[in-house]
Amino acid sequence: RKEVEQDPGPFNVPEGATVAFNCTYSNSASQSFFWYRQDCRKEPKLLMSVYSSGNEDGRFTAQLNRASQYISLLIRDSKLSDSATYLCVVRSGYSTLTFGKGTMLLVSP
Amino acid sequence: DAGVTQSPTHLIKTRGQQVTLRCSPISGHKSVSWYQQVLGQGPQFIFQYYEKEERGRGNFPDRFSARQFPNYSSELNVNALLLGDSALYLCASSKEDSTNYNSPLHFGNGTRLTVT
Numbered sequence: 001r002k003e004v005e006q007d008p009g010p011f012n013v014p015e016g017a018t019v020a021f022n023c024t025y026s027n028s029a030s031q032s033f034f035w036y037r038q039d040c041r042k043e044p045k046l047l048m049s050v051y052s053s054g055n056e057d058g059r060f061t062a063q064l065n066r067a068s069q070y071i072s073l074l075i076r077d078s079k080l081s082d083s084a085t086y087l088c089v090v091r092s093g094y095s096t097l098t099f100g101k102g103t104m105l106l107v108s109p
Numbered sequence: 110d111a112g113v114t115q116s117p118t119h120l121i122k123t124r125g126q127q128v129t130l131r132c133s134p135i136s137g138h139k140s141v142s143w144y145q146q147v148l149g150q151g152p153q154f155i156f157q158y159y160e161k162e163e164r165g166r167g168n169f170p171d172r173f174s175a176r177q178f179p180n181y182s183s184e185l186n187v188n189a190l191l192l193g194d195s196a197l198y199l200c201a202s203s204k205e206d207s208t209n210y211n212s213p214l215h216f217g218n219g220t221r222l223t224v225t
Contacts, residue, residue, distance in 0.1 A: 099151030
């Protein structure tokens with residue numbers, strides 16, 4: 001089993017749609033969790049950290065279920081500019097981040 | 110404030126050659142990590158340095174080595190290049206210290222290495 005697994009994608013959605021990405025991780029000792037966004041041929045950029053209580057940042061909501069080792073990202077009212085690859089990231093050591101393969105989102109007019 | 114800077118941005122090498130990639134972290138960040146991203150995959154952890162000491166190493170062969178300097182900048186060296194080393198090499202820095210390792214990583218633009 002891969003350490004971090006994500007929906008394979010791509011997800012094609014119209015503007016204004018709500019889209020959800022799922023991620024599972026295998027290491028139960030994992031300590032912190034993030035969603036990063038990566039545009040084509042660019043570096044990953046932190047979208048948001050993920051907390052056990054769930055957290056929201058504008059149109060973005062992240063959830064963590066430690067018991068199920070499951071992380072999710074919900075994007076409401078999708079914009080064209082949301083088109084990117086979304087990377088689920090888990091920290092299990094000092095600074096070692098384990099990335100999922102990423103899920104590509106394409107928002108169309 | 111400048112972000113994480115990497116050089117060069119692009120590099121073309123032939124098999125068997127050696128390459129050195131450079132990274133300057135965000136001012137005040139003492140931790141530097143290196144990641145390799147092959148097309149279509151997520152970044153894979155190579156090394157992490159904190160206060161000039163290696164804190165972690167990913168599953169990469171000994172052809173890969175790195176170091177961190179007193180000013181916290183870092184170099185990644187790859188010897189005896191193989192075609193499969195062609196990738197985007199990302200450097201990331203974070204604020205963390207020995208008691209707080211929850212700081213997110215901030216990535217540089219990367220060095221795109223092509224091995225022919």
